[in-house]
């Protein structure tokens with residue numbers, strides 16, 4: 203879990219896009235007016251997607267102002283949850299699950315392979331800013347192990363070949379991979395949770 | 398194949414959409430409950446069914462609902478726990494992704510029974526794409542009049558909202574979940590007061606697992622008594638098992654409670670046997686928080702009775718020789734798996750996920766991880782086993798929430814049943830530096846007996 207909010211590279215001011223703001227308002231409408239702080243986590247997701255995949259101090263302050271809460275209330279939440287990045291991250295964050303059920307099916311080899319191929323260790327970002335490698339805890343996909351998550355998408359039943367292909371594809375993808383992406387396949391993620 | 402109450406239609410084409418769902422009998426339970434039953438009658442059926450919470454603790458659902466406080470003029474809430482973060486568990490995702498209307502359908506008679514007009518589905522942030530699927534299904538249900546004002550002319554109103562989290566295992570614990578839903582850090586609350594009295598926004602709240610709420614659909618359709626005919630004793634109905642690890646066919650299986658564990662592991666209907674043609678070494682039957690069982694105690698209990706997939710049989714023998722059904726996160730180890738490595742892996746998970754409020758949990762999980770790191774990397778001595786035992790012993794029962802116990806139990810069970818592997822690590826430092834040492838040369842099983 204990241205705990206520092208003091209990233210001073212993020213001094214750029216931040217404002218939501220019109221669409222982002224509309225999304226925030228729709229989220230706020232789900233909770234009683236007097237408890238609108240409840241919208242904080244979903245709104246931070248929107249903010250993070252609109253700010254290159256990470257939360258700077260100005261981003262968090264903007265969210266606090268939108269909800270009418272103290273800045274500290276946003277910082278304490280943003281520092282608690284593992285999906286919020288408090289430092290710049292790569293365009294595609296590869297989150298490889300390394301918890302026991304995935305470990306039994308080869309996740310360690312997968313992390314080692316990706317690390318070697320990209321020349322980074324878990325937690326690091328490639329110099330070209332394309333990839334961040336993250337070791338993640340159980341992502342609820344143990345029956346399709348080994349697996350990784352990139353943005354909204356689960357990539358399952360991975361092999362070294364499949365992961366090489368994925369890195370090629372992502373490397374030439376124009377858009378950033380965000381958690382809030384709408385997956386375009388009609389079958390959702392097309393995952394194979396069952397045999 | 399046993400009866401499939403939840404998964405029967407899961408592979409039907411288009412079942413994610415309302416039309417196909419409805420064509421396969423969907424939303425019948427809503428018609429039945431709202432048109433022909435009183436809220437009390439729905440509650441009565443859930444009580445009769447014997448349904449127990451499917452999130453891990455196995456608390457009877459009907460009883461939980463009847464504890465819900467009903468002060469005048471205060472809204473009540475149902476919060477569906479879709480946080481699903483217990484390692485080894487992936488059944489709720491399967492349900493929500495493939496057949497989202499089943500959950501939405503289940504929410505309606507449940508809320509009707511409890512007099513709830515607003516329900517939230519708290520889903521882990523990583524399942525963002527599943528949240529979208531749920532939102533789409535909610536939109537369809539609302540447009541078709543299954544949600545909203547005056548449903549089916551019954552005078553009953555219901556709104557359902559999806560709320561995404563942001564990555565924190567502890568938010569599966571119900572009071573941490575409520576804090577998170579209020580826009581705060583996921584720090585579990587001190588109980589009492591229980592959520593049934595003061596829950597979301599201090600209002601009376603019931604928190605139930607996704608699968609629990611889905612099971613309300615067949616219970617309302619067929620009646621609680623019919624449901625209770627499936628299973629054995631106090632383990633009634635069907636249960637989804639998330640099967641993974643060293644088996645031939647990982648996946649989600651719906652079993653009638655009471656299937657023998659041996660059949661579940663080896664039958665082609667379920668796991669299809671151990672992968673790699675290797676011997677079975679161990680099994681964690683209910684998610685990472687429950688004690689590991691060694692090979693000798695998986696198919697049979699210490700009393701030499703057939704071990705069954707029920708709450709009672711899996712916990713037979715207590716923590717000495719039993720485990721728990723838990724969330725049904727069932728993972729299997731063959732003899733190429735290193736138990737020390739797996740235990741280190743689990744303790745790293747718990748250290749990472751501790752919310753940090755209680756010293757025994759925050760510090761203890763860190764200590765356990767450090768000691769286990771030393772074992773795994775050939776840096777520990779034999780007497781460090783006792784140190785590790787001592788650390789885990791001081792966590793259990795001394796914390797605000799059961800997370801502390803959940804972090805300690807797996808370590809205790811690993812030492813209890815696999816002490817020889819810890820000794821091996823302490824005495825073979827060069828060998829165990831290779832993380833694949835068990836694949837190359839499995840650690841021999843000791844001669845031992847659990848009888849008596």
Ligand SMILES: Cc1cc2nc3c(=O)[nH]c(=O)nc-3n(C[C@H](O)[C@H](O)[C@H](O)COP(=O)(O)O)c2cc1C
Nearest residue numbers: 450451452478480481482569570571605606609799
């Ligand atoms: C550390 C911890 C994590 C938990 N994680 C989950 C979870 O991911 N999903 C879940 O349904 N219940 C989880 N629970 C259990 C919940 O606290 C709660 O008992 C459950 O949601 C109640 O629903 P049920 O009665 O329908 O099972 C967890 C409990 C603890 C102590």
Ligand code: SF4
Nearest residue numbers: 752754755758796798
């Ligand atoms: S036991 Fe651990 S997770 Fe639970 S409240 Fe205490 S510190 Fe937090």
Ligand code: FES
Nearest residue numbers: 299304341343344
């Ligand atoms: S252990 Fe990797 S998804 Fe569950």
